[in-house]
Amino acid sequence: MKGVSLKSLFWLFVIVFCSKVNKIYAQAIDLEHFYKPKFKVTGTVNANGMYYHSSEQNSRDPFTYLLSGNINISAFSFNIPLFYSVTNQGDKLGYAAPFDFNRLSIMPKYKWVKAYIGNASMTFSPYTLSGFPFKGLGLELTPQSPFKISLMGGQFLKAVSEDEALGGVPVYQRYGYGAKIGFEKEKYKVGWIGFYAKDNNNSLGFLNKDKGVTPKENFVNSFIFSSSLVKNLNFNVEYALSVLTDDTRATKISGGGFKDKIFGAKESTSFLNALNLNFDYSIQKSKVGLTYERVDPNYNTLGALYFNNDLENISLRFSRPFYQNKINVSSSLGFQKDDLSNTKKQMTKRVVGSINMNYAVNDKINFTGSYSNFSTYTNKKLNQFDLINNPNVVPADTLNYRQLSQNANMNVSYIFGQRKNQNLNLNYSIAGQVNEQGGIIRRGQASTIQNYNLAHSINFMVVKISLNSSLNYTNNQVGIANNSSAGASVGASKKLLKDQLNVNLGLLYNNSQGDGNYSSVFGLKANSSYLLFKKHSFNMSVISLFRSSSTAAKSNDLTANFNYAYTIDKLKLPEIRQRDKKDKIVADPIMKISYQEHTYEGTRNDILKQLTTLQEALRPMPKEDFEVLAHLLLLTSLTPDDKSFKDKAIIYLKEYDANNSILDSYNEYIFKTLKSLQKEMIRKDEIFENGYVIALGAVNKHKMHGVAENDVTNKVSYNSYLKLVDRKNKKLAPLLVHRWMLKELSGLVVTSVDEIHLNENLSNFNELELSTFFKLIKEKKTEIEIIEELKIKLIPFYHTLATQNVKDDEVEFKFLRYN
Numbered sequence: 001m002k003g004v005s006l007k008s009l010f011w012l013f014v015i016v017f018c019s020k021v022n023k024i025y026a027q028a029i030d031l032e033h034f035y036k037p038k039f040k041v042t043g044t045v046n047a048n049g050m051y052y053h054s055s056e057q058n059s060r061d062p063f064t065y066l067l068s069g070n071i072n073i074s075a076f077s078f079n080i081p082l083f084y085s086v087t088n089q090g091d092k093l094g095y096a097a098p099f100d101f102n103r104l105s106i107m108p109k110y111k112w113v114k115a116y117i118g119n120a121s122m123t124f125s126p127y128t129l130s131g132f133p134f135k136g137l138g139l140e141l142t143p144q145s146p147f148k149i150s151l152m153g154g155q156f157l158k159a160v161s162e163d164e165a166l167g168g169v170p171v172y173q174r175y176g177y178g179a180k181i182g183f184e185k186e187k188y189k190v191g192w193i194g195f196y197a198k199d200n201n202n203s204l205g206f207l208n209k210d211k212g213v214t215p216k217e218n219f220v221n222s223f224i225f226s227s228s229l230v231k232n233l234n235f236n237v238e239y240a241l242s243v244l245t246d247d248t249r250a251t252k253i254s255g256g257g258f259k260d261k262i263f264g265a266k267e268s269t270s271f272l273n274a275l276n277l278n279f280d281y282s283i284q285k286s287k288v289g290l291t292y293e294r295v296d297p298n299y300n301t302l303g304a305l306y307f308n309n310d311l312e313n314i315s316l317r318f319s320r321p322f323y324q325n326k327i328n329v330s331s332s333l334g335f336q337k338d339d340l341s342n343t344k345k346q347m348t349k350r351v352v353g354s355i356n357m358n359y360a361v362n363d364k365i366n367f368t369g370s371y372s373n374f375s376t377y378t379n380k381k382l383n384q385f386d387l388i389n390n391p392n393v394v395p396a397d398t399l400n401y402r403q404l405s406q407n408a409n410m411n412v413s414y415i416f417g418q419r420k421n422q423n424l425n426l427n428y429s430i431a432g433q434v435n436e437q438g439g440i441i442r443r444g445q446a447s448t449i450q451n452y453n454l455a456h457s458i459n460f461m462v463v464k465i466s467l468n469s470s471l472n473y474t475n476n477q478v479g480i481a482n483n484s485s486a487g488a489s490v491g492a493s494k495k496l497l498k499d500q501l502n503v504n505l506g507l508l509y510n511n512s513q514g515d516g517n518y519s520s521v522f523g524l525k526a527n528s529s530y531l532l533f534k535k536h537s538f539n540m541s542v543i544s545l546f547r548s549s550s551t552a553a554k555s556n557d558l559t560a561n562f563n564y565a566y567t568i569d570k571l572k573l574p575e576i577r578q579r580d581k582k583d584k585i586v587a588d589p590i591m592k593i594s595y596q597e598h599t600y601e602g603t604r605n606d607i608l609k610q611l612t613t614l615q616e617a618l619r620p621m622p623k624e625d626f627e628v629l630a631h632l633l634l635l636t637s638l639t640p641d642d643k644s645f646k647d648k649a650i651i652y653l654k655e656y657d658a659n660n661s662i663l664d665s666y667n668e669y670i671f672k673t674l675k676s677l678q679k680e681m682i683r684k685d686e687i688f689e690n691g692y693v694i695a696l697g698a699v700n701k702h703k704m705h706g707v708a709e710n711d712v713t714n715k716v717s718y719n720s721y722l723k724l725v726d727r728k729n730k731k732l733a734p735l736l737v738h739r740w741m742l743k744e745l746s747g748l749v750v751t752s753v754d755e756i757h758l759n760e761n762l763s764n765f766n767e768l769e770l771s772t773f774f775k776l777i778k779e780k781k782t783e784i785e786i787i788e789e790l791k792i793k794l795i796p797f798y799h800t801l802a803t804q805n806v807k808d809d810e811v812e813f814k815f816l817r818y819n
Contacts, residue, residue, distance in 0.1 A: 043071035043082075047564045054557035064088055071568065080108040114140040122152050124180045127240035127274045128195045128220045129303035132156060134176060148191075150180040156302070159203035172215050173203035176303060182224070191224040193240075197302035201248060214247040218302040219263060232282040240274040242301050272299040272309075289317035297341050310338045315352070331355040350374065364415045374405040404434045421461060427453040447478040464495040476514070483514030491525075503528045519549040537565040593646055595653045604645060608637055611649065614656060619663050619757070622771035629655055662777050666770065669783070670762070671753050673790040678745045685742060686815045688735045693813065695728040735811060740802040761801060769793045 048066040068085040083105040103119035116122065116138030123131050129152070136154015141147075159173035176197035183190045199215035222240040243259075246268040253265050263269070277292040297310035315334030322329065332354050339347040354372035361367060409429040416422050432448045455470040469490045476483040487510030494503050504527040511520045527541040539562070546556045593600045593607060600607045615633055618626065632655055636648040699705060704712070704721035712718045748759060757763060772793065776786050 039073075039075045041071065041073050041568055043069065043568050045069040045071070045566045045568065049562045051560040052557070055555045056557070061088070078108060078110045080106060082106050112142045112144070114142075116140075116152070120152075120154075122150065122178075124150065124178060124193045124195065124303075125222055125224065125238060125240070126304070127238065127242070127276075127299075128193045128222045128301055129176075129178045130301070130305075132176075132303050132305055146183050146185055148180075148182040148184055151178070153177040156197060157199075159200070161204055162206075170204060170213055172199035172201075172213070174199045174216075174302065178303065187229050188227040189225070193220070193222040193224065195220045195222075195301065195303050199248065214268075215249065216302065217245040217248045218300075219243045220301050220303065234278075234280040236276075236278040238274075238276045240301075242272045242274070242299055243269060244272060244298075244300055244302075245269045270298065272296040274299050286318070286320040291315045291317070294340070297339075297343070310340055312337050312340060326360050328358045329355065330357075364420070366413045368411045369409065371408045372406070405432070407431045417458070419461060421459040423455075423457045425453075425455045427451075427455075447476075449477075450475045464499070466493045467491070468493075472510075481515055483512065485510060485512035487511065487521075497530075500531045501528065502530075517550045519547070519551075522546045535567045535569060537563075537567070539563040539565075589642065591642060591646065593649050593653075595650060596657070598653075600649070604642070607645075607649065611636065611652060618656075618659075620763075620766060620770065621659055621663060622774050624771070625659055625774060629659065662774055665777065666766075666773050667753050667756055669773070669786055669790060671749070671756055672783075673787050673794060674745050674748050674756075676787060677791060677794060678742070678749050681738065681742045681745065685738065688731075688738045689811075689813065689815050692728070692731040692735045692811065695724070695731040699724045699728050732811070736806045737799060737802040739811075740806045741798045744798060744801075761798070765794065765797050768797070 046066075046068045048068070050064050052060055052062055052064075054060075064087065066085060066087045069083070071082045073080040073082065084103065086102045105119045106115075106117040107120070108115050108117070119133065119135050120138050121131050121133045122129060122138050122140075134152070134154040134156050136152065138152035138154075139150065141149040154175065155173070156176045157171050157174040160171040162170045164170075174197055176195065178193070178195040180193045181191060196219045198217040201215045220240060220242045222238060224236075224238045226234070226236040228234050243263045243265070245266050248266070250266040250268040253260050253267060253269070256265060259265065259271055260269075263271075265271075274295045275293065277290075279290045281288045291314070293311070293313045295309045295311050299309040300307050313334060313336040315332055317330070317332045319328070319330035321327065332352070334352045336350045336352065337347065352372070352374050354370065356370040357368065359367040407430070409427070411425070411427045413426075414424045416424070428451070430448065430450045432446075434446045452473045453470065454472075455468070457466065457468040459466045467490075470488065472485075472487045472489075474485045487508065489506060489508040491504060491506030493505075495501070496503065504525075506525045508523040508525070509521070512518065523543060523545045525541070525543040527539070529537065529539045531537050540560075542558070542560045544556065544558045546554070548554045590601070590603060591607060600610050602610070611633055615629060618629070629652065632648070632652040636645060636652050639645040639648050699721070702721045702724055704714075704718050707718075709718075744761065748756060748762065751759070757766060769790075772789070773786070776789060781789070
């Protein structure tokens with residue numbers, strides 16, 4: 001098998017590589033950029049140290065360190081990301097590990113060619129190569145053509161002898177190789193994956209057979225197809241065949257079937273299958289999905305760290321937004337079973353259902369909830385001789401076993417405060433499980449776990465102080481035992497030195513009780529971070545926990561962590577400039593930039609001043625859009641040559657005009673919204689007035705009207721009169737608010753569109769909601785949708801203003817003549 005598989009993969013690699021090299025050489029070489037290296041280094045370098053001390057004896061290292069970094073080196077048209085990590089965490093394990101704690105990974109990239117060098121991981125599919133870390137080489141080719149190719153090879157496991165394992169499991173040295181070839185078009189994709197791995201028989205010397213460790217060999221082939229030929233329907237399928245030899249020292253099968261001959265099967269070789277089908281269909285805003293998966297018993301691939309097998313699973317999914325996309329619901333229902341080969345003593349079936357919901361009530365209140373239900377059925381297959389030899393066995397009690405599990409979670413967050421500087425969060429979760437055997441739930445076979453959490457935070461922006469607190473309660477009813485724990489935490493943070501230094505202090509306490517025992521934990525924690533010159537970041541955190549228990553001696557431990565990070569920001573080498581001796585150097589040439597009806601002429605600095613004047617004259621707009629324009633203007637000023645300067649200036653002017661166009665349309669949309677609101681309020685004005693007039697008339701007609709409280713003799717009648725007065729006042733308040741809002745809006749609708757933004761109240765509204773309008777425009781919402789959204793924002797804004805400014809003046813009765 002080794003000769004066939006390795007030789008085939010080798011020639012596959014050679015053929016693919018040669019064909020791709022031919023295409024690479026056929027491309028045009030960019031000599032202009034080749035002679036301009038533009039060397040640049042960016043990234044982050046970290047140094048982390050941790051100190052740990054405990055009054056109890058343990059095997060944990062008192063000091064560990066981790067040096068790591070993510071660095072990107074670019075030159076010419078190449079990018080070379082580099083990642084490294086060096087640590088002492090594995091020095092005192094007492095045994096050898098089959099992998100490296102210290103890692104170095106280099107991932108150079110040139111256009112559509114990317115390489116993996118050193119410690120890396122790649123994923124082809126869940127059934128072949130799935131993220132297993134290796135030390136070696138990898139290559140990804142993603143050209144503009146339909147063909148996509150990935151290749152890899154390297155060491156998966158280091159050899160660990162029986163002596164080095166110190167009583168653990170010894171490990172053979174393992175190497176693996178893989179290839180993935182895909183053909184991708186807009187409507188469909190076809191692919192093949194091949195993965196081969198083999199243990200080195202000679203990497204271990206004498207090995208005790210009782211350990212059950214054998215050298216393995218694995219060759220996996222997978223075929224992938226996905227299609228979207230039908231509108232709104234996506235179909236994906238993967239079939240994988242894993243040829244797994246459990247012991248390469250076994251005797252080779254002589255003769256055998258077709259597959260045995262093709263793969264060079266041995267006595268310990270097994271052929272295992274995996275199939276995954278997936279459908280997704282979109283119906284307007286709804287999405288429906290169906291997945292079917294079948295994995296043979298003992299299916300395994302040496303390219304995955306862990307794998308579930310012996311299962312057949314089918315699941316249905318549904319998701320849809322409701323109520324103007326404020327509510328999002330997703331649900332799933334699935335059925336799973338094992339014992340596909342009908343060889344186990346018992347078979348397990350599982351029904352899984354879940355539903356998740358998110359409801360954004362408004363910009364202040366958000367609600368999320370989820371519920372899941374798991375029902376597991378286990379049917380034990382009794383040996384008939386057990387029934388004959390043991391008449392006390394009752395089939396009804398032993399054949400059927402069912403486990404019911406339910407989980408629910410609810411979370412509500414509320415943002416409040418004048419500047420939305422406070423947050424209140426409530427979370428509740430419950431998990432229950434019941435074991436049913438023979439249709440009976442026996443005592444001790446039910447459990448329920450409930451958790452309550454309430455958290456609050458407040459940010460005092462002016463003094464730059466934040467406070468946070470939380471309460472937590474958990475109750476566990478497991479069988480006949482009942483345990484509970486309650487805890488609280490408080491914390492404070494303060495920003496200093498122009499926000500460069502952040503200091504946090506906190507306390508926590510937790511108490512647990514159950515079955516006559518108790519335990520408690522008290523903790524102190526502190527954290528500080530400091531940013532120096534925007535590149536050097538220092539972070540120090542300390543936490544000390546004090547534990548006490550009725551069943552153990554008191555103890556305490558201390559953990560201190562220090563981290564230093566340095567940000568490499570565009571470290572460059574000076575560019576080598578080549579100048580033609582014949583060229584004349586023009587110190588400051590005159591340029592002309594024409595865009596639409598405007599022309600900008602002058603030296604580079606003159607045009608920059610004109611653009612800067614435009615930027616400074618901008619009307620108020622969302623901060624993020626203003627910053628985009630400012631950034632484009634900055635890029636324009638930093639361009640190295642006249643051509644780039646003109647190109648960047650045109651880009652800036654296009655964005656400038658686009659934002660101005662949105663601002664112009666904003667005034668028009670606001671004007672239309674105000675007129676629409678005014679019409680609605682005029683229609684409702686008579687309703688508000690009539691409600692108040694009726695309530696006022698009831699007060700004036702009452703026999704106690706005008707009677708002083710000291711002269712009242714009939715308390716019952718007087719109390720009914722006071723209720724009418726209260727009802728009248730409740731009708732008066734909304735009428736006054738309505739009239740104030742109507743007066744304000746009526747004044748705005750007679751103002752010209754170009755001057756409407758000068759209104760003080762509307763200007764304040766614009767500062768709050770202009771970003772919402774920009775978002776609606778960029779999402780290409782219809783005029784009706786935009787006006788309705790602006791109404792939703794305008795009504796509460798002006799209602800708040802009305803309640804603050806309305807005066808309890810005499811009411812003008814406009815419709816009294818009709819009553």
